Amino acid sequence: MNKSIIQPPGAPAAIGTYSQAVRVDHTVYLSGQIGLDPASMQMVDGIETQIHQVFKNLAAVATAAGGSLADVVKLNVFLTDLGHFPKVNEIMAQYFAEPYPARAAVGVAALPRGAQVEADAVMVIG
Numbered sequence: 001m002n003k004s005i006i007q008p009p010g011a012p013a014a015i016g017t018y019s020q021a022v023r024v025d026h027t028v029y030l031s032g033q034i035g036l037d038p039a040s041m042q043m044v045d046g047i048e049t050q051i052h053q054v055f056k057n058l059a060a061v062a063t064a065a066g067g068s069l070a071d072v073v074k075l076n077v078f079l080t081d082l083g084h085f086p087k088v089n090e091i092m093a094q095y096f097a098e099p100y101p102a103r104a105a106v107g108v109a110a111l112p113r114g115a116q117v118e119a120d121a122v123m124v125i126g
Contacts, residue, residue: 001025008064011057012036015112021061028065028123032078033057034115047084047116048091054119055095067125069095074122075103081116082107088117 006021007014011033014020021030035043035050036057044053059069075096077088085105092100101121111118 006065008060010060012038012041021065023065026124026126030058030061030121032118032120034118043113050117051088051091054117058121062123067123071123071125072101072121073124075101076120077105078108078118
């Protein structure tokens with residue numbers, strides 16, 4: 001087994017005891033990303049802006065791991081209000097192309113730093 005840790009400079013720094021991503025052979029497990037601006041480490045305002053920032057942060061981690069969002073095979077989205085699910089679909093289509101990755105969307109009571117949305121992913125590269 002070939003295992004490596006991915007800590008990209010273009011994504012927000014980890015805010016806990018985790019790595020941004022772990023690559024095991026051709027599979028990369030991307031940790032959950034929230035709408036933190038990587039430069040300021042502050043949460044961006046508004047649900048639409050947060051959704052965009054989540055996908056930008058995931059893209060930065062994917063790139064650092066040697067792939068892209070096109071290599072994502074599984075995506076998990078966590079929302080504090082499932083009423084925002086249609087907006088996730090609309091914005092997700094700007095970052096992913098068909099065939100879309102497998103996905104789960106889960107309503108949660110709260111997310112770190114007061115985020116309204118979080119997403120993690122599994123990517124296969126090589």
